[in-house]
Amino acid sequence: MTPRARRTPGSDRTTIQDVAAAAGVSVSAVSKVLRDAYGVSPQMRERVTAAVEELGYRPHSAARTMRGHSDTIGVALNGLTSPFMTEVATGISEALEPTRYQDIIVSAGSSPAAQQNRIEALLDRQVAGLVLVAPWIDVTWIEKTARTVPVVTIALHGSSENFDTVVDDERLGAQLMVDHLVSLGHRHIVHTSMPPAFADSAFVLSHTARRQGYEKAMLDRGLEPDIIETWYSEEGGYQAAVRALDRDTPPTAIFAGADIAAFGVLRATEDRGLRVPEDLSVVGYDNIYTSTMNRIALTTVDQSGQVTGAGAVRLLLDRIAGRAEPEEFVVSPQLKIRRTSGPPRSRNH
Amino acid sequence: MTPRARRTPGSDRTTIQDVAAAAGVSVSAVSKVLRDAYGVSPQMRERVTAAVEELGYRPHSAARTMRGHSDTIGVALNGLTSPFMTEVATGISEALEPTRYQDIIVSAGSSPAAQQNRIEALLDRQVAGLVLVAPWIDVTWIEKTARTVPVVTIALHGSSENFDTVVDDERLGAQLMVDHLVSLGHRHIVHTSMPPAFADSAFVLSHTARRQGYEKAMLDRGLEPDIIETWYSEEGGYQAAVRALDRDTPPTAIFAGADIAAFGVLRATEDRGLRVPEDLSVVGYDNIYTSTMNRIALTTVDQSGQVTGAGAVRLLLDRIAGRAEPEEFVVSPQLKIRRTSGPPRSRNH
DNA sequence: CTGAAAGCGCTAACAA
DNA sequence: TTGTTAGCGCTTTCAG
Numbered sequence: 192m193t194p195r196a197r198r199t200p201g202s203d204r205t206t207i208q209d210v211a212a213a214a215g216v217s218v219s220a221v222s223k224v225l226r227d228a229y230g231v232s233p234q235m236r237e238r239v240t241a242a243v244e245e246l247g248y249r250p251h252s253a254a255r256t257m258r259g260h261s262d263t264i265g266v267a268l269n270g271l272t273s274p275f276m277t278e279v280a281t282g283i284s285e286a287l288e289p290t291r292y293q294d295i296i297v298s299a300g301s302s303p304a305a306q307q308n309r310i311e312a313l314l315d316r317q318v319a320g321l322v323l324v325a326p327w328i329d330v331t332w333i334e335k336t337a338r339t340v341p342v343v344t345i346a347l348h349g350s351s352e353n354f355d356t357v358v359d360d361e362r363l364g365a366q367l368m369v370d371h372l373v374s375l376g377h378r379h380i381v382h383t384s385m386p387p388a389f390a391d392s393a394f395v396l397s398h399t400a401r402r403q404g405y406e407k408a409m410l411d412r413g414l415e416p417d418i419i420e421t422w423y424s425e426e427g428g429y430q431a432a433v434r435a436l437d438r439d440t441p442p443t444a445i446f447a448g449a450d451i452a453a454f455g456v457l458r459a460t461e462d463r464g465l466r467v468p469e470d471l472s473v474v475g476y477d478n479i480y481t482s483t484m485n486r487i488a489l490t491t492v493d494q495s496g497q498v499t500g501a502g503a504v505r506l507l508l509d510r511i512a513g514r515a516e517p518e519e520f521v522v523s524p525q526l527k528i529r530r531t532s533g534p535p536r537s538r539n540h
Numbered sequence: 541m542t543p544r545a546r547r548t549p550g551s552d553r554t555t556i557q558d559v560a561a562a563a564g565v566s567v568s569a570v571s572k573v574l575r576d577a578y579g580v581s582p583q584m585r586e587r588v589t590a591a592v593e594e595l596g597y598r599p600h601s602a603a604r605t606m607r608g609h610s611d612t613i614g615v616a617l618n619g620l621t622s623p624f625m626t627e628v629a630t631g632i633s634e635a636l637e638p639t640r641y642q643d644i645i646v647s648a649g650s651s652p653a654a655q656q657n658r659i660e661a662l663l664d665r666q667v668a669g670l671v672l673v674a675p676w677i678d679v680t681w682i683e684k685t686a687r688t689v690p691v692v693t694i695a696l697h698g699s700s701e702n703f704d705t706v707v708d709d710e711r712l713g714a715q716l717m718v719d720h721l722v723s724l725g726h727r728h729i730v731h732t733s734m735p736p737a738f739a740d741s742a743f744v745l746s747h748t749a750r751r752q753g754y755e756k757a758m759l760d761r762g763l764e765p766d767i768i769e770t771w772y773s774e775e776g777g778y779q780a781a782v783r784a785l786d787r788d789t790p791p792t793a794i795f796a797g798a799d800i801a802a803f804g805v806l807r808a809t810e811d812r813g814l815r816v817p818e819d820l821s822v823v824g825y826d827n828i829y830t831s832t833m834n835r836i837a838l839t840t841v842d843q844s845g846q847v848t849g850a851g852a853v854r855l856l857l858d859r860i861a862g863r864a865e866p867e868e869f870v871v872s873p874q875l876k877i878r879r880t881s882g883p884p885r886s887r888n889h
Numbered sequence: 890c891t892g893a894a895a896g897c898g899c900t901a902a903c904a905a
Numbered sequence: 906t907t908g909t910t911a912g913c914g915c916t917t918t919c920a921g
Binding site for chain 2 (some may be wrong): 251272365461
């Protein structure tokens, strides 16, 4: 029962061989018990379980993986800094809790090349499935990848062939917000956005869907869309606000594409001594924690990161189990009216 | 039945064998080129590289791992919700960028059992090293683990034997804050903390170090420490503030152990119509993004998550390279004086 | 119901 | 300098 001389690193590791020897059974028996495979007698199960317990045995993940048995789900985020991202990640982890899968997260960065690189690294690790959150990557590449491994994307709007998608209904969310502002009396509403991720594609990322929702909602009400393209960041929001407020006829409301950008807008109003919402209504999208604080009280749109993450997991597990037709899971947004929006001052007429 | 008929192991994957065949050389030659090992002729290198390129070959990570060649660093966080955590994680990723290692992150949860479980899962994946951020785990277990795999902890204060530590000098940070408040004229300063992680141990986690720093600083100035133990959360801060303000002689300043708790304190002041800092100074620790906003402008202590993460990587790589003696890397905190702290109202005597 | 044995893709002796 | 080959720890036919 002495395993032959080991010479590799990690020589003190308990292997399935050790367990088999201790239990006085074959390795395949141990393997079967471990995997709950069919055809093991209760007493065999018991002996093995006891040996596993006693030796503190844990299966070698890489060895399993080599036989095509990965129980790892890879999650690629394009950064940990956005609270929505982390909420999604938390939702994924929680949804995976009761399953045999565990997730590993990589922060993939925002450049397409870096993201692709990190995702390939995940693939090299033979993940059982992939969740791509707001992938800033050519969709044909995703389609190709999805033919090899189950994939579900989050925040990518469009009809996929080989992977599933989970999206917030951002067109609706943007519409809710425009409705809110219009009902307050606003006519000139600026939206801050950022450049589309894909040049010519049937797919768009969240921010573009928000922008489209805004455009349509404005047009539907006979109002003229007014979009300023910067970036979803505090500074981006600030820049956009400066540009909007420098105009001859500044807007009465600024609808930032993201809460973080709305904070930049807020900073611009403070710089100029404008009161919110009396002089300018400022609203966002995402409902991150900071927005809920009493001193901020930003009117925004909430999309549950928890629900989003959990939906992605459900779809992914389905797909791992064999489903091949693409599915889409749509999360409903919810308007959160707080104190940064109000009726415009009737400044003229 | 097998649900995953799609990916028969070996069917569509390009292996090192394929590359060898395509290049007309042996597998070991390919392996050597891939690993930049000694003893390959330039022309061999070129042929192999060309074949790798053409076939789009990528090494199978699990197979490498089985030969003891992991290039994965595991990072265990006890949650993604704390901005400091994510900043550290970002720092780690960035510091790993130029190396051959890549990090994978697991959100380990806050219960010791769950954390241990997730860390073991990382170990099963044969990581080359481990970064444990604020591990809420029995240190003897960490010591034991660290004898098997290189480990560095973040936010764990104490002298380790088998692993390295990166800490913010939180005792100093707390002292800076007490100094600041005292110099403003405060005498009665309440500190909000949370229960120590370890019952009897030479090790303490950040929050306990902050508390110790506060206690010592108060005592050094002949002032009486006044600690309320709740939790580092908005609600925890709120509860602590309620208890402090309900006293016969309420404090003139509350030093929350974390910014997030300070926000709860702020909410309590709003509930009671207290002005900050006129009626009460409120300060925190961490300098998270929200605290920097103009509308919050929380006085706090900054500890760079970037520097912390990068420090952890440096130590870990050193240790992987062979260093055995434990090292400690101390990050200096910095006081950020903003608008929630000011002189106490001279209400009486 | 149980066990022997053949690999999974790769690295590292060891030979040539 | 290059190639051959024996495993790493596990799963999985396929016999017993």
